[in-house]
Amino acid sequence: MKELVVISGKGGTGKTSIVASFAALAERAVLADCDVDAADLHLVVTPTIVKREEFSGGSQARIMPDSCTACGRCEEVCRFDAIQRSEPDDAEGQVTFSVDPIACEGCGVCVYFCPADAIEFAPAINGEWFISETRYGPMVHAKLGVAEENSGKLVSVIRTQAKQIAEEKDLDLILIDGSPGIGCPVIASITGADLVLVVTEPTLSGLHDLQRVAELTQHFGIETLVCINKWDLNPSIALEIERQAGQRHLEVTGRVRYDRTVTEAQLRRSSVVEINQDGAADDIRQVWASVRHTLASS
Numbered sequence: 001m002k003e004l005v006v007i008s009g010k011g012g013t014g015k016t017s018i019v020a021s022f023a024a025l026a027e028r029a030v031l032a033d034c035d036v037d038a039a040d041l042h043l044v045v046t047p048t049i050v051k052r053e054e055f056s057g058g059s060q061a062r063i064m065p066d067s068c069t070a071c072g073r074c075e076e077v078c079r080f081d082a083i084q085r086s087e088p089d090d091a092e093g094q095v096t097f098s099v100d101p102i103a104c105e106g107c108g109v110c111v112y113f114c115p116a117d118a119i120e121f122a123p124a125i126n127g128e129w130f131i132s133e134t135r136y137g138p139m140v141h142a143k144l145g146v147a148e149e150n151s152g153k154l155v156s157v158i159r160t161q162a163k164q165i166a167e168e169k170d171l172d173l174i175l176i177d178g179s180p181g182i183g184c185p186v187i188a189s190i191t192g193a194d195l196v197l198v199v200t201e202p203t204l205s206g207l208h209d210l211q212r213v214a215e216l217t218q219h220f221g222i223e224t225l226v227c228i229n230k231w232d233l234n235p236s237i238a239l240e241i242e243r244q245a246g247q248r249h250l251e252v253t254g255r256v257r258y259d260r261t262v263t264e265a266q267l268r269r270s271s272v273v274e275i276n277q278d279g280a281a282d283d284i285r286q287v288w289a290s291v292r293h294t295l296a297s298s
């Protein structure tokens with residue numbers, strides 16, 4: 001079984017459109033949407049959810065008002081300013097304390113220092129993950145709650161589930177839509193993968209992002225290919241990307257031209273290779289053939 005992760009330096013490079021086309025071209029694959037902060041692969045593959053589980057990325061503090069003596073120790077020790085102090089309405093009232101659930105990082109320090117044992121520390125539900133059926137095969141995906149973090153941990157859950165499905169169904173490829181950037185979720189997406197495909201675009205920020213992402217994949221020793229999406233919007237920067245990729249010993253596996261059919265496919269909740277044969281669809285088919293070849297020999 002092989003794991004292919006498609007990533008980009010930032011959002012908006014067309015990564016998910018390319019993953020959706022790969023999903024249509026792949027046979028015997030499990031899809032995994034690890035772009036948990038901006039999951040949108042489901043918009044194209046229209047999954048039918050068959051299993052739904054809550055995700056807890058850690059615990060969260062909650063002050064129990066009946067036990068709290070209003071000593072204020074928790075406010076002193078919380079480094080994240082997550083303890084809210086409310087002044088009384090009148091002279092006879094008491095100061096009260098509560099935890100701001102958005103600001104609380106779940107470090108547990110206030111629980112340790114509370115002299116009255118008045119802080120509950122229970123697992124927080126940060127989102128949900130799903131196993132679905134799609135027209136391309138099984139898919140694991142997730143939804144993170146608003147302003148929730150711990151997306152790296154959620155990515156690990158998705159990858160583990162995808163591996164389990166691949167083993168159960170004897171499928172030989174896990175196709176991962178990875179997170180953009182170089183933070184915790186993308187590291188969780190790529191570690192231990194067999195191959196990374198970086199989708200970049202011919203802009204100065206695309207060039208810069210490629211350098212950062214390449215450093216990351218090389219740090220983890222993962223074989224990396226590069227695909228330049230919408231290359232013809234700026235052929236000179238596309239050339240520069242190829243030159244710099246060569247200096248870093250990264251293979252540019254293909255160029256995909258700008259093509260309005262890609263947007264049309266999105267509007268039809270489809271992948272471009274399903275609605276077209278030439279243009280960008282043909283380019284993506286060639287990139288896919290090259291990626292498959294590299295995977296087979298990795």
Ligand code: SF4
Nearest residue numbers: 068069071072074114
């Ligand atoms: S440390 Fe405990 S008792 Fe003191 S204010 Fe905070 S929750 Fe209340």
Ligand code: SF4
Nearest residue numbers: 078104105107108110
């Ligand atoms: S668990 Fe940590 S972050 Fe949350 S309120 Fe307590 S001290 Fe602050």
